[in-house]
Amino acid sequence: MRQEPTTTSYALLGLLAFDESTESVGLTGYELKRRADNTLRFYWVSPAMSQVYSELNRLAALDYVDVHEDHGGGRTTRHYRITAAGRRALEEWLADRPPEFPILKHSVALRLLMGHLAGDPAMRDMLATYASDLETRRAELTAVRGSLGDAEDLRFPAMVADWGLAYYDAERAIVLELLTERLG
């Protein structure tokens, strides 16, 4: 548990950074997971609960987060806050490490590649289902976007959410065009 943080570590640290200036005692692993499900899920990953906890341990070992233990009930609850060192590390990471080109694991496109093995009707069904899944996703992200509002401190998360919405719209338009123009 002494290794270099990964991109996912910094992603979680970044989520904790939004609570830096509040008075709260921090987020539990469980709350952090929920926050990741509302943000990271759409353009990075939603780490498994178990990974959230192991990342928090790693960040704590590096003193990038403070742990506040709550022995309220029979069980210990831990709240995590980003530290000054954590914030510095995050800023350095942002400044020094250029982002990689986005990676897409698009199993719908992958299957379309092999369309000659499945036939046009199967591909049409697949794309129609995908278009509908895109709408579902879009609705989920719209809800998230709504909760962000227009406050200055959430300006960047709002931009990212708007990016995601535009991406879903573009993707849907492409799929519908494939359906009507190429598989019609």
Place this chain on the structure above:
Amino acid sequence: MRQEPTTTSYALLGLLAFDESTESVGLTGYELKRRADNTLRFYWVSPAMSQVYSELNRLAALDYVDVHEDHGGGRTTRHYRITAAGRRALEEWLADRPPEFPILKHSVALRLLMGHLAGDPAMRDMLATYASDLETRRAELTAVRGSLGDAEDLRFPAMVADWGLAYYDAERAIVLELLTERLG
């Protein structure tokens, strides 16, 4: 090496399927890797050479591919062809396993989320670089698209390539809009 094939296994098997009706003795691992770099790279992954070889071993163990060994020189060269069983397995996979929703690992969007830690100028630079990287990628995919032509047997790969081009265009438009409207 007896395990279930993964999506990447089927992706590689699918690439081999395009040579099913030719008279060639098949593709070497090396050639398959190059083919993956021209197709899968844009919307799935470009597996490492070592993984290409281990996937081919797995497919061979399942009798989804035939191996033709060539002891021409001092070294053995292996050529792989999809078998009838492999083709059946691939068709079943296409028919029975619904595709997952695409997964995006978008480190540019991830960093934009934390824009308040890096500042507007840094985010502008990052997005401008990304827009330029998108053009480079698009040019690479345009070359691939050109090599596919309009032949009927490559109709689906051409569709997928066109999808990719449209995606890059949409992504670039969104980035430029963020730059001018939100970070101007």
Place this chain on the structure above:
DNA sequence: TGTAGCATGTAAGCCGTTACATGATTGA
């Protein structure tokens, strides 16, 4: 009384990467 949500972890294992190792062939 029981179930859903809150809360925290360990263990096993797979997918995929990087680093390492080796050697033939072709062309500048």
Place this chain on the structure above:
DNA sequence: TCAATCATGTAACGGCTTACATGCTACA
């Protein structure tokens, strides 16, 4: 003759997931 390309693998290991294990709290 030297470098690039063709060609094939092994070993180590990291990131992440799934399955398993535990227990509290609130509420219907």
